[in-house]
Amino acid sequence: MKRIFIIVVGLMLTISVFAQSPEKMSYQAVIRDLSNNLVTNHAVGIKISILQGSIYGTAVYEEICYPNSSTNANGLVTLEIGAGIPITGAFASINWANDIYFIKTETDPTGGTNYTITGVSQLLSVPYALHAKTAENVTNIPDLSNFDQDVTDDFDGQYSSLTDAPINVSDFTNDAGYITTFTEIDGDVTNEIQDLDLTGNILTITENGSATTVDLSVYLDNTDTQLTETEVDVFADNNGYLETEVDGSVTNEIELPTTAKAGDMCYWNGGWVVVAATANEGATLQMIGGIPTWTGGTQPTLAVGVTYGGGIIFYILQDGDLGYVAGETHGLIAAPSDQSTNIQWDNGTHITTGATAITLGTGNANTNTIVASQGAGSYAAQLCADLSLGGFADWYLPSKDELQKLYINKVILGCSASSVYWSSTEINNVQACEEAFEFGTQSNGFKSHNNNVRAVRTF
Structure with missing residues (x-):
């Protein structure tokens, strides 16, 4: 029977006599079955891993808890990390000051080693007693027993009391330090x-x-080349400085137009090459106001997984959701592919932007707030705000709850199951909400992390 493994009390350092640093950590959890009933007085098999750096970090220590711990009458299981059978590394060798660490638990509710329940959570406080043991390794301690303890022969602060002091320059005021x-x-x-x-x-x-x-x-x-007035027309009116790069990037001056899928049509809008809006099945192309426009056709049935509005529908608004209108179909659309697999949350300037909204329908406001605070640069929110895809330019970085809906439909969207994706929800000046699409676990990630980005829009 599959059971849900719920952590109740995180980690506590055990205490040993003689003020020595402990080599174990106490760990407690409550086991419940799928009906939310306590699993009581039953042996469970548990494997513990300590991961360094991130939830996908290297396992610096792994152990199998043996003998198996048993739940008590309240469904509580207690064990000591560091007292089991080591598989990888040594618990005493973990350098707690070197990085952040995560604890990964794998559980077999039947007491065996067929681990069917997995969870990963960050150690939010350093085991200080374990870290303090590094003081045992201090070397080259000076011998203070023979130091001079007589203060009567100490320096009195007078220049004349110095031995072998240089002769003063005659033009200086004696011991004062300035020229007379x-x-x-x-x-x-x-x-x-x-x-x-x-x-x-x-x-x-x-x-x-x-x-x-x-x-x-x-x-x-005589090898210098001087530019004529005509040749410096790219300069500002006073010919004294270069004008600001329009899009903030000097790496994209030569580009080929790209589209999301076969059949997309591009046109020149007077300033850019853009993609014409997506057409309904059987639509007619007309030129309206100088813009190629699809009219008519059969409106597709709007549902999760349907290609529509420049991307793929991944959520239909329900009663109670922000933006829900009775009798109308509205929801969220994801871009057909990731906009990046390796980009940080901010532009390198760690500030509090105020983009803290969480719920459905708030990601666009978050994105606008981030871009207004961070300015130009290459970062997650700016990448989504600059996106023009399928004839639409209102893409944004999803909020925390919108990202969770994206995770639920990651298969039909073709998201990378082993990657971590950014949300637009900020935690503080150095952290924002991210989600590991392997586990569906949301956590506080450092803004400097390089994660995946999938832009979304509303319809």
Whole structure:
């Protein structure tokens, strides 16, 4: 019978005598079956892994808890991590100060090793007693037993008390550190700041009694190329600086138009090459106001998995959802593929943007808030906001709850099951909500992590 493994009390350090650092951590959990009934007085098989860096990090330690722990009359199981049979690594060798760590539990409710329940959670506080044991390894401790303890012969702060002290310069006030008199070399104290004048190739230095000229032509190799007025038209009106890059990127100046699927049609809108809006089956193409427009046709049945509105429908709004209208069909559409598999949440400037909305229908507002705060750059929200796909340009980074709906339909959307995806929901100035699509687990991820991004829009 499959059972649900619920963590009740995270981790506690055990205490041993003589103030020595412990080599074990206490772990407790409650076991319930699918009917939410307690599994009492029953042996369970448990495997523990300590992962470094992330939920997909390297297992620095693995053990099988043996002998099997049993639940008590309240369904509570208690075990000591570090006291089981080691499979990988040594518990005492974990450097808790080196990184963040996650605990992975695998459970067989029948007491065997057929682990059918898996969970991963972050250790949110360092086991300080384990970390403190590093003090046992301090080396090269100085011997303080022979240090001079007589304060009567200590330095009194007077320059004259120093041994082998250098003779003072006569122009300095004794022990004070400043010059009392000095001789001006050229007899003029008004020419310390010179004026430079460059005319053609001639540099003139004045205010030194008589002007000194330096001919710079000998330093020219006559290989310089000077631009004409016509050639500098790309500069600002005063020809003194380069104008701002329009889209904030200098890496995309030459591009080939791309579309989401076969049959998409592109057209020039006067400023960009864009994709015409998606057509209904049997629609007619007309030119309306200079824009190719599909009209008529049969409206498709709107349901999860249907290609529509530039992407794939992955959620239909229900009564109580933000934006729900009785008698009308509205919902969320995902882009047909990931916009990135390796991009960070922010532009490298770790600030609090205020994009903290969680619920369905709030991802677009989050995205606008992030872009307004972060500005130009290459990051998750900006990537979605800049997306023009299937004739639509209102794509955004999904909120926490919208990302969960995306995970539920990850198969029909072709999402990477082993990847972590960003949401637009911010936690603080350095963390935002992310979701591991292997487990469907949402956690607080550092904004500097490079995760996947799938843009969404509403219809």
